[in-house]
Amino acid sequence: MKIIGIDVHSYAVGYVHGTYVMSGGRAATHEDGTLVRLRTDEGLDGWGEVTTLGRTYLPTSPGTIRAGLAELAPSLLGLDPTRPSLVNRVMDATLLGQPYAKSAVDIACWDLAGRALDRPVADLLGGVLTERWPLYEAVPLGAPAAMAEFVQGRRAAGIERFQLKVGNEPRTDVARTRACVGAGGESTVVVADANGGWDLASARVAVHGMADLPVFVEQPCRTTADSALAHRGSPLPLVLDESVSTLADLWAAKQDAGAVSVNLKISRVGGLTRTALLRDAMQELGLRVSLEDMWGGDVITAAVSQLAASTRPESLFMTSFFNDWTDGHVAGYQPRSVDGFGSLPDGPGLGVTVDTARLGAPMLTVGVRAGSDA
Numbered sequence: 553m554k555i556i557g558i559d560v561h562s563y564a565v566g567y568v569h570g571t572y573v574m575s576g577g578r579a580a581t582h583e584d585g586t587l588v589r590l591r592t593d594e595g596l597d598g599w600g601e602v603t604t605l606g607r608t609y610l611p612t613s614p615g616t617i618r619a620g621l622a623e624l625a626p627s628l629l630g631l632d633p634t635r636p637s638l639v640n641r642v643m644d645a646t647l648l649g650q651p652y653a654k655s656a657v658d659i660a661c662w663d664l665a666g667r668a669l670d671r672p673v674a675d676l677l678g679g680v681l682t683e684r685w686p687l688y689e690a691v692p693l694g695a696p697a698a699m700a701e702f703v704q705g706r707r708a709a710g711i712e713r714f715q716l717k718v719g720n721e722p723r724t725d726v727a728r729t730r731a732c733v734g735a736g737g738e739s740t741v742v743v744a745d746a747n748g749g750w751d752l753a754s755a756r757v758a759v760h761g762m763a764d765l766p767v768f769v770e771q772p773c774r775t776t777a778d779s780a781l782a783h784r785g786s787p788l789p790l791v792l793d794e795s796v797s798t799l800a801d802l803w804a805a806k807q808d809a810g811a812v813s814v815n816l817k818i819s820r821v822g823g824l825t826r827t828a829l830l831r832d833a834m835q836e837l838g839l840r841v842s843l844e845d846m847w848g849g850d851v852i853t854a855a856v857s858q859l860a861a862s863t864r865p866e867s868l869f870m871t872s873f874f875n876d877w878t879d880g881h882v883a884g885y886q887p888r889s890v891d892g893f894g895s896l897p898d899g900p901g902l903g904v905t906v907d908t909a910r911l912g913a914p915m916l917t918v919g920v921r922a923g924s925d926a
Contacts, residue, residue, distance in 0.1 A: 557591035557919035558625045561911045565880035573693040575719025575749025583847050584614040588656040596667050599906050600659030601851035602819045612652040620653030625918035634665040636825045651822030658823025659855050666901035673858035677828050682865045684895045688713035696731035703735040710892025713741040719749025726761035742767045748774035755782030780809035813840035813869050840869035849880020854902040857887050861896045882910045
């Protein structure tokens with residue numbers, strides 16, 4: 553099998569709960585998503601997605617991702633997409649860095665590999681170990697009472713795991729966290745996620761103020777080193793996210809910062825290939841595994857589901873179905889959560905079929921155009 557054409561599509565991905573608010577005034581009502589389609593000489597297509605969360609959350613944007621894809625696409629023609637490691641070597645030899653652009657290509661390769669073998673990607677990542685797993689939802693930053701009300705509303709839909717957006721004024725963040733804990737029940741899991749928004753002094757105040765609460769604290773400061781300092785002496789479990797992209801980062805998260813979990817975002821790491829590597833290392837290191845991405849719709853949700861299903865159930869901590877949060881339903885709103893739990897979509901590859909009628913013309917095509925006899 554060979555890649556003969558690459559299409560890059562833009563599509564709108566809105567937030568279904570109004571405005572998604574994070575620390576530092578970062579907010580979004582919709583995002584500009586990117587879908588990548590790899591077409592092959594055997595008539596099979598594979599799809600990948602990368603959708604950013606604004607332009608100041610992580611060092612990427614829709615424009616930089618698409619510029620990276622334009623640089624990478626010519627080097628992909630003629631490659632066998634069922635060999636993701638080879639495709640990644642070629643991409644790395646073509647363009648230094650740019651994991652976000654490479655991620656969408658890598659996901660599409662795994663989709664094609666599964667379709668070629670008539671197996672779900674989870675089978676290729678070690679096999680399905682978890683048929684059904686609890687999902688979390690993020691609670692947008694707001695007034696304590698409003699955040700508590702959000703928790704109560706989503707608990708009614710079956711959600712019992714919540715990632716609270718904090719990271720602003722630390723004492724108010726403590727009040728936000730306390731209100732959300734109060735809105736939960738005995739089985740509710742609460743993670744106070746600053747997204748690196750606190751400076752060291754603010755983080756120390758916030759972490760100390762939450763010491764009596766049954767919560768996890770996630771990424772208090774921008775770096776692993778400052779997060780470790782902020783967490784020093786705290787009884788609360790520490791989760792890291794934005795500061796971990798490589799195996800070396802992962803080792804530092806455990807050994808230097810004392811983290812008990814890391815939130816792996818597929819696009820930040822560079823695709824399913826590298827995320828699965830870090831996931832497997834985390835399981836061997838005794839760390840709890842969280843799996844998600846920056847943002848997205850059906851395609852990225854399907855990719856997350858394949859990772860979650862192939863993760864040891866005792867290791868799996870937090871997983872999101874972004875298509876529950878967003879309206880990016882280009883593949884029939886699949887996979888679909890049920891009562892706060894996720895499961896694999898039914899089908900080979902990622903398990904979803906993109907409805908190209910919901911997309912406009914590609915913003916970039918390299919190689920043979922769709923429908924061409926060339």
